[in-house]
Amino acid sequence: MSDPWDGPAGQATRSRGRRVPGQRTAGQGEARPPGGRVVAARGRGGKSSGPVRPMGRGRRLLRTAAMCLSVLVVVTAGAGWWFYQHLNGNIRSFSLDGKGGTEKADAFGRTPINILVMGSDGRTSKTDCKLGGGCSATGVQTGSNADVQMVLHISADRSNATVMSIPRDTMTKVPACKDGESGRSTPGYYGQINSALQYGPACQVATVHQLTGIPVDHFVKLDFSGVVKMSDAVGGVSVCVSDDVYDTYSHLKLSKGTHTLKGVAALEFVRSRHGFGDGSDLGRTVSQHIFLSAMIRKFKSAGTLTDPTAVYRLSDAATKALTVDDGLDSVKKLIALADDVNKVPTRRITFATMQTAPDPADDDRVVVGAGAKALFSTIAEDQPLTTGAGKKSSASSATTKATATATATASAVPASDIAVTVENGTGITGRASAVATALTGRGFGSAGTGNAPSPVTATTLTYGTGQQAAARTVATALGLPAARLRQGPGSGLTLVVGSDWPSGSSYRAASTASPADTSPADTSPADTEAAVSEAHASTADQAKSCAKVSPYKTVTLDGVPMTPAQAYAAARTQPDSDA
Template sequence: MRRPQHPTRSPQPDDTVEYAEGPRASARADAARRRKYRRRRIGVAFAVVAVLVIAAGGIYVATLFARVSDNIAANIVERPDGAAVEIPDWNGPVNLLIMGSDTRADLTSGTYGDDDVEGSRSDTLMLLHVNAAHTDATLVSIPRDTMTARPECTYPDGSTSDAQDVAQINGAFDVGPFCTLDTVREMTGIDVDHFVVVNFDGFIDITNAVGGVDVCLAEPVSDPDSQLFLEAGPHTIQGAEALAFVRTRYGIGDGSDLGRIHTQQVYLSALARKVKSAGTLANPVALFNLADAATRSIQVDSGLSDTSTLVGLASTLATVDLGNMTLLQMPAEDYPEDTNRVQPSPEAETLWAALRADQPVRLGVSDAVVPEPGDDAADGGEGEADGGETTTAPETDATPATDPAVTLGPDVRGQTADNATCAGG
């Protein structure tokens, strides 16, 4: 499918949306500025929770068809330019855009930073690719401060926004989720036609429904902005504490948005392990709560409006082994005009080309794995168990020799979902 071609124009002063310090911001930012940017969004965790939960509950979701259908029916987004949105059959490769909205409209679970924030942005933006065999999945987190071309877009009222040669990617969502969808298609060349949008509500219910998520901290955290106060080491977090964990920015690592993406990937990997565990899948009450909470907190395009379509999506994800589920950050470099922003690096095109060709993606180096008690790696030696050097995955029936995996360079940060890693490491 060809991506739509649009005329471009030079960016105007108001084209770049300024909402936060850039990804290279210092962790020592003064307190006043930290309060100003406290409203930075929950990020990766909010946006992918619903997809993981729906995948886990796919087998059971038929028993609560009516409830889920009602939840989804209230949150369908039609394409404002009137173009048809096809209903997917999920045969072959799957491409899905997952967005986390920072809108304050109609929230009921509480307050999230500055309540007077107007408009909406996709401060979480992830591209999910599942290969045609449904044996490998790649989840790419796109930094919210990525600068890229934006096509002409249509507002819900039918008016249009001009194409831009360059704009901050998270601002496209203020036009609408289809504008973000088209922008990602333009940037990646990948035929992604469907999306899921998740807001703040429902996150606490979801984490409570799975009985908490096991995470690890490489360093203690004391962050009054997100209200997260935890010692270094392993923790089981849920509810408001889980919310604080995925929101914290200055409390862990270097205080950048890229650092926070890593923290959120630690959480998401742990969540995936918990959701796909036998205990969760075998518990009808837990699955009911998960499916209900997830579908209450999402919006979908009209092509995903039927519950059976989401069940089909669930089946594509349920077959992916955690070791073949790769979470990574989009390869990025400083944006020349503003080093507080980023742009896709040359290696990003290697990634996009691999996904367009439906090739599995592997990381050159993984983050450190938390050794289990009695593990041979507990003494801190390097090797597979402690997350030292990682090699390209051996070929199996799921990775035929005619479709080899593409291994990204060591600077691309990420992990597979079966790796238990520590945030802040």
């Protein structure tokens, strides 16, 4: 029996008096011709709104694309947020507790930045034990020394920067410190400067601030594995060595010429102290400057900071590699710092090593040299070591000669052996105390402060019999011209601050900024020749500089003393570091 709804041909038929199930009537807004196709749709009031066509293929594609784009935006935003949080989570930070001093803004309200960059020798993880060695008997260790110390100064106007290395073998006073994390503390002592890190990063910062008088607002610390990560992330750093070199202690082995160093090879290069210079830490600072200059050029090179993959590698590696103060404890803050550094042209980034003198008590240690005071003062007073063209700044010949003579004569008188009485002749409350504090911050002693008998216009430094050399040391540290030194009938040193020095801790900076005293010696530019004398100064744009391999027998191979070049020739089976 056939289905009552189907005709012989299987098409739907209408039965009088009945409705086909599910079929709308005309009153329901649609009229169907035979076959059921919709020919019109009724709008309000029963009027037709025109034919309804099927959605075109193009419109379907557009709607699909819009949906995919929306999903992509949501996913990208989520990934970006995850990446940002991931990087922030990598960063480890500590508070400085104000131990590094505070920078002062310039006349336009701009503030310089001073950062202590530290390279730790700590073997506080299995990775660092493997990279640094020395853990075979002790295993993973606690505590570390700051074997690399560099003060990075970025000027208030971001037009120039200075990187000053402090040799790790420098002997100095370490102030009373307590490490908030480990609880280790010290009442203070006289010792090697790099040891202060054992009492926390803030202690190392405080020690550098006390030694140099330079306010240090931030710190950045890397360990062995951090150097490896950073050099890998940047794609390797190109360096040049002047001769074949094999440092049997750091294991650096390179042939004469240019090499691109990554990972462990980069670490071997920056750790090598027996391979370069005289085999001491002084030679190592110079080779480190060459390495950092090349890394800066690589960062600034076309493509490095515009390649998303490279930026990710750098960001991830940097945040994992660095320990910082709480003023740099976020990706946003680190990006702002990187932007400040990026504003400075490479020709105006100056590298220098703090001038030193042999320690009378230990031939293997050094003390601050007299020339270092000029370098400290230049940085503390935010004065550039290069001109706008990237050349070394120069002073008038008279000032240069006077300072050079003072430096040579005063080299045997350390600041710690000199006490100065400071008198205020300006009429400005607190001037004597401010200058006295600046002097003690630079290592000098204090014989008291007070008011001058009467107001004075010109600042003078009076010294007693046999104390001319000491007076010149003080004058060099303060930027006081030799013409302002006077020999008096009494003993000791007395500095009378005149109205020509109304503010600041450097006479040179004040006299340059003020027309109060117009004598040629007082209005000359900063004497940067004294600041960079014997400081192995270089700029970051010097791409052709090669690390000077030591000509001395600074290494041993199979118990035989050799030069690094001789060791390279003898160690034929030892692969090169960049092999």
